[in-house]
Amino acid sequence: MDFLDLPKRTSGQRDFGLTSIVDFGTPMGELKYILDDYSTMIDIAKIGIGTAYVTPNIQDKIALYKKYEIKPYCGGTLFEKCVLQQKITEYIQFLKSLGIEWVEVSNGTLDISLAERLSLISLFKKEFHVIAEVGSKDCNKDIPISKWKEEVSALLEAGCEYVITEGRDSGTSGIYEKNGDIKNDLIKDLVQDIDYKKIIFEAPTAKHQMYFIQQIGPNVNLGNVKLQDVLVLEAQRQGLRSETFYLEDRECTLL
Numbered sequence: 001m002d003f004l005d006l007p008k009r010t011s012g013q014r015d016f017g018l019t020s021i022v023d024f025g026t027p028m029g030e031l032k033y034i035l036d037d038y039s040t041m042i043d044i045a046k047i048g049i050g051t052a053y054v055t056p057n058i059q060d061k062i063a064l065y066k067k068y069e070i071k072p073y074c075g076g077t078l079f080e081k082c083v084l085q086q087k088i089t090e091y092i093q094f095l096k097s098l099g100i101e102w103v104e105v106s107n108g109t110l111d112i113s114l115a116e117r118l119s120l121i122s123l124f125k126k127e128f129h130v131i132a133e134v135g136s137k138d139c140n141k142d143i144p145i146s147k148w149k150e151e152v153s154a155l156l157e158a159g160c161e162y163v164i165t166e167g168r169d170s171g172t173s174g175i176y177e178k179n180g181d182i183k184n185d186l187i188k189d190l191v192q193d194i195d196y197k198k199i200i201f202e203a204p205t206a207k208h209q210m211y212f213i214q215q216i217g218p219n220v221n222l223g224n225v226k227l228q229d230v231l232v233l234e235a236q237r238q239g240l241r242s243e244t245f246y247l248e249d250r251e252c253t254l255l
Helices: 028-041 058-067 076-084 088-098 114-124 145-157 184-193 206-216 227-237
Strands: 019-023 044-047 071-074 102-105 129-134 162-165 199-202 222-226
Touching: 019 227, 028 058, 028 227, 044 058, 044 222, 058 071, 058 088, 071 102, 076 088, 076 102, 088 114, 102 114, 114 129, 114 145, 129 145, 145 162, 145 184, 184 199, 206 222, 206 227, 222 227
Parallel strands: 019 044, 019 222, 044 071, 102 129, 129 162, 162 199, 199 222
Antiparallel strands: none
């Protein structure tokens, strides 16, 4: 029974308001129980870091996500390993053999030039939906805001469906300071010049998630969400937590 006035959430096959979870090896039995209850709250599933390559039941896991209409893809670390070893052709064959339709292009560990990433995006676009990631996993690497904006814009113009802003599963690099504080000026500049509905902000903790919900609204795209946090995140999006209690129909406050 619906009787409360809550923020309007996107639903079904969403284009924005996405929740992208990270799977670091959830057992199949546990995953099925979670998806039975919460699949409608999940849009994308990243098979974290390079675990897809060593997961014994990866074919079954990918099929399970797709059964629940969740888009699975492999973490950018596996992509970067293939770049390092010049195995992109083999990587494409691997993804196709699993029935994966989405691919991530990143440079979180390797220093892959923007030109090279754009070239790889052009290749992948022929057979996959492409998500790109911007930002380094190195918490000591400080990227100028102008560089962030340049890369995000170029990647979207190249045909990426979405661009992820790096935050790691710890929330201590990329769009975050070493201590976990959010780089407010960076976020404000990004959303003022770029369509925030095309950006997935990695937000691994409730603190990070609440910041983006409060500043951008209930339908902000959030990534690196832990499976066990999906329900609480949805409650936060709908103003059912103290910190987002007065959310109502708030839109982006950073514009």
